[in-house]
Each structure stands twice: as C-alpha cells, then as structure tokens.
Amino acid sequence: MTAETEDSAAAREETEHQRLTRNVNELLQELRVAQAGVQFLFGFLLAVAFTEPYARGTTFQHVVHLIAVIFATTAVAMLSAPAAWHRMLFRRGERPKIIEVANRLAIWGMASLAVAMTATVLLLTDAVLGNWGAIVISVCAALLFLVLWFLLPLRHRRRGGAAR
Incomplete structure (x- = not known):
C-alpha cells in the first residue's frame, strides 16, 4: 500500500471534526x-543596525536593510497570526474559518519571508561582492524561493494533487 493510498484510506475513515483538527494541527x-x-x-536584522559596519554602509544598503526589516516584521505578524486566531476562537466551532484565514496568512507570510530573505542576501552580498555580484546572487535566491515555495506546489496542485 502506497503512502497516497494509506492517506486516502485514512481520509475516508476520518470524521469532519477529526479532519479539521488534523488540518489545524498540521498548519500550526x-x-x-x-x-x-x-x-x-x-x-539578526535588528542587531545589524547597531553595528559599526552598518553605520559605514551605503544608502542603498540602509534601504535594503529597511526593506528586509519591514518584510521580516510582516512575516512574523502573518506567521504568528494563525496561532492567535486559534487561541481567540478556541472552542467556538470556528475551525473551518481558522483554517481558511490561517492558510491565506501562512502563504502571504511565506511570501513576505521570501522577500525578507532575498533582501538580506542582497544586503550581505552587496557588502561582500558589490552591486553586480549581489544582484546576480539575490536574483538566484529569489528564484529559488519562488520555484520551491510557490511554483512547484502550484504546478502539483494544478495537476490534480489531492486536497484533504
């Protein structure tokens, strides 16, 4: 029996309540x-702002750092919001809504994290390599996040990956 067949068999035996509980637990x-x-x-991004090398940084590096901080802050807010939603709506029969909202927040949180990570790579590589090397490496990092976190899963989803 394959893992997919086992998952399908388990899903058929699962009640709606059990499925929702499993989905919340998996998401969290x-x-x-x-x-x-x-x-x-x-x-790391907060600590960098209080260092001597940061004070000597270029305007470009300061702007990239600020962008990274803003997107990291956004990612923290979005990735922690589902736990707050779960806690605030605990035992109120709101699991379907919690899962719906948490899924959207998680996706946008991961997108924000990808931007923050890419900006951080740009900041660090600019300090080490200069502009063109930094741009090439940062574009590669952005593409890596885009492909692994979004395009491949969406491709699988469009090809009919099972939803449970």
Missing part, C-alpha cells in the same frame, strides 16, 4: 518551523 506545526526561521532573521 508548519508555522512553528517557519516562525523559528523568521524570528532568527528578524533578530
């Missing part, structure tokens, strides 16, 4: 992973 677990990364990034 996924967000824990993303949150840890964005919180480390956010801390």
